[in-house]
Amino acid sequence: MNIQQENMIEVKSLVKKYGTFTAVNGIDFTVGKGEIFGLLGPNGAGKSTTLEMMVGLRKPDGGTAIIGGFDISRDLNKVKEVIGIQLQSTTLFELLTVEEILRLYGSFYQKNVSIPELIEEVSLTEKAKSRIKTLSGGQKQRLAIALALVHDPWIIFLDEPTTGLDPQARRTLWDIVLKLKEKGKTTVLTTHYMDEAHVLCDRIAIMDQGNLIALDTPSGLVKSLESDSAVEFRFEGDFLTDELESLDGVKQVGKNKDTYVIYTDDLQVTLISLIQLTSMKNLKLTDLQTRTSTLEDVFIHMTGRSLREE
Amino acid sequence: MKAYWQLTLAQLRIFLRNRQVLFWTLAFPIFLMVMLGSFLGDGNGVSVSIGVVDQDQTSQSKEFSNLLAKNEAVHLESSNSKEKALDQVKNGDIQLVVVIPQGYEAMMKDSANTKTFEVPVYYNETNLAVSQIGLTIVNSVIDGISKEKVNYTPSIVTNSSGIEALDLKYIDFLVPGILAMMIMTNNMNGVAGQIAAWRERGILRRMQGTTLKASTFIAAQITARLMLNGLQALIVLVVANLIFGVSVNGSWISLITFVVLGTLAFMAIGFIIAGIAKTPESAAPIAGFLSFPMLFLGGVFFPVQDMPAFIQPIVNVLPISHLSHVIRETMNVGTPFMELGSDALILACWAVGAFIVASFTFKWE
Incomplete structure (x- = not known):
């Protein structure tokens, strides 16, 4: 180089x-x-x-x-x-x-x-x-x-x-x-x-x-992170990480305070199954957003922790 | 060299822009000087207040009073009631009461009388030193009168004449002490506090990241503080001169040399304190712990000779004792520098020794 x-x-x-x-x-x-x-x-x-x-x-x-x-x-x-x-x-x-x-x-x-x-x-x-x-x-x-x-x-x-x-x-x-x-x-x-x-x-x-x-x-x-998309959202009420991990296309699930992040390499499939899961359980999703993975995600992926843990 | 001047300049700017510190470091010694000087300034002379109760009221008894009043040290107060006068003694308003009983003149004129006539004197036992002086004065007056009465011709007399070599008052003692105190507190407490604070705030650490040498930094600190101390000492001297007429009898060059020596010694001690203090908050109490006893033991306000004998060895190694001594000798008596050589040497030893210790304890962070 x-x-x-x-x-x-x-x-x-x-x-x-x-x-x-x-x-x-x-x-x-x-x-x-x-x-x-x-x-x-x-x-x-x-x-x-x-x-x-x-x-x-x-x-x-x-x-x-x-x-x-x-x-x-x-x-x-x-x-x-x-x-x-x-x-x-x-x-x-x-x-x-x-x-x-x-x-x-x-x-x-x-x-x-x-x-x-x-x-x-x-x-x-x-x-x-x-x-x-x-x-x-x-x-x-x-x-x-x-x-x-x-x-x-x-x-x-x-x-x-x-x-x-x-x-x-x-x-x-x-x-x-x-x-x-x-x-x-x-x-x-x-x-x-x-x-x-x-x-x-x-x-x-x-x-x-x-x-x-x-x-x-x-x-x-960012490329080394195999999943190229992240879905962030919040719930009202408790939720089990296991159930999120079993959704289609999910690579990893992270949690930063009360916000969940799921990483996926197939955004559409993951979103559909997420919506199905929440309507089945009658849960209200808030602040739902999708984005491409960032360095922050790389860090969470590598250490399992957020960069700025308060 | 450039770094040395820039650092000196920076330190002087910081001093001059920190108006509050500048004001109070000067205000305190001047305030102390004016207060102590006004209350105790003339405290060197002794005066005795003597009450006279004249129960005779004759020309002879008046003559007796006049003889007493002639003495410079006596402040005479005539009184017509013995009880009132005794109350005044108890209250401490006067130290002594002399009662001239009735029949005093008659006795004096009766040359055939051989019986001793008694003049009662009452004195305050709680203020024995002054009362004794008063008693001596009264005795000598009575002695004179009785000798005259019998036409006694003394074969030996003392011929005493007071020598007024230097008209020294307490204020003359005090001003050099105040100068020594200023040099001690400004440097020891000042350096310790400032360096510890600069270290805490990372200022020293940032400088350590440059090619600046510690010796340059310290040399600049010394230079700036010498200039500031010189200026402050000068202001105190001018104030002392204007208000109390205190002047420098000795050489200014010796005086400046001693101010420099004292500054170096106490700055070095300040650097040691800054080195061992973990936080700026602890630097001030450590400096106070050292400077406070030195104020009282070091001949700043009271002469070292007045200290108990067992403290003398401690007093004699303290840098402040030597500093206040040499400044006092130079200012009051005008002792030449060479005669103060041993004090100067001890101060120099303190400065060198403390700088060596400081170079081991000094930390940038």
Whole structure:
């Protein structure tokens, strides 16, 4: 494959343990130059820990990673020069202005990009002279990304960049990430939003309980799910999963809170038998909808659990 | 180098934009100084209030009162009722009552009389120190009168003359103490709180992800705090000068050197606290636990010599004792730097030792 020709990142059996709990259980993957690589999984899957080991904020208990040609266990300072990071739940100096903090972080590195241009790129020009505490959530997050770009790094690490943002702010952020790709930057991001992974990522690694359970392109992952359609609905009253599984064409039955999802490779047949079953039992179906399978379904299929279990 | 200046600048901006912290870190020491200085500012001199009940009412008895009143330390209050005067002693309004009984003048004029005449003096036993001084004064006056009466010529006299080398009042003692206190709390408590909070909020962690070196970060912290401390110390000195006329008698260069040494020592201790405190909430009590006893043991408000002997060894190793001592000596007496070398050395040891410990306990996250 083309992208395998120049690897920007090689992760080699990284392990992280906290006492007896294994947070990351020996994972391997590579990221090619110019790729947007997604680490996907529910909270506690080990995404952030993996990312933090790659940027040198946590010491691995086993394995290593080669980032931009430098080994994180031996050449961490060289690694730090070629990477830019945005961490989950970082607060910044609230009393400094956007411009001041960018100059401050720029001063930590040998090489710098033009600060006004950088502010323009993340659409913060109007806020350049405002204090950070006056920024909205989305603006703060764009500033965090700008801080990661201040020294023109090759590889950018984004840890849940859109968590907690409204849809409009998320879209603005996606545009910024896609622009980075146009500039030839390599991006690694973690997320638990399926739609985000689908829109942004060239390849996705799905993590669950410290293990890497799948790695493919978004469409490749969906294809691996043999059933191409999903039927979602709710009932009033109890229902037995067994009876749903015995319907025609059903591959799998999932339940997310009070919503049932059945996966099928023959939508029509399944729907007909579902309607027959409910009218026979005199049950009222609500919120019935059908759709093509998504990454979310891939995740449920692989782990039996929803991505965002509340 | 660029990172060092930018970080120093950033820290100064944060200080100056945090108006509330800026105000209260200055308001507290100035308030303390003005309050204590106004109440206790002249507390060095002793004065005795003596009540005189003149039952004789003659020129001789008036002469006696005048002799008493001549003494600088005596505040005389004449009274015509012995009972009233004794009540005043009990209430603590006056320390001593001298009763001049009737027949005093008659006795004085009767040269043939050899019987000793008694002048009753009543004093307050609960305030013994002042009462004793009062008694001594009364005795010396009576002694003088009786010697004069018998035409006694002393063969030896004391020739005492007061030496007013430095007119030092409590406020002169207090202002250097307040400076030392400010340096201690602003740095020790300030550094501990701020660093622990920055760590909690992930600010330090984010910086750890860059090529910034910890030494650069700490050097910038020190520089910014030195500038701020210097400024705050200057403001306190100006206020002390304007309100109480306190001035710096010694060299400004020594004073600045000691402010720098003290800042370094207490910042280093602050870094240690920030290192061992698990949360910003626990940093403040730990710093308070250390700074509060130091306020009382370290010669900030009271002289170290007044402490009980068994505490002295502890007092002598505390950095605050040495800091308040050297600032006081420099400001009040103008002692040259070299004579304060041992104190400076101890402060420097604290600074170096604490920075070494801090470098082991410091954590970015």
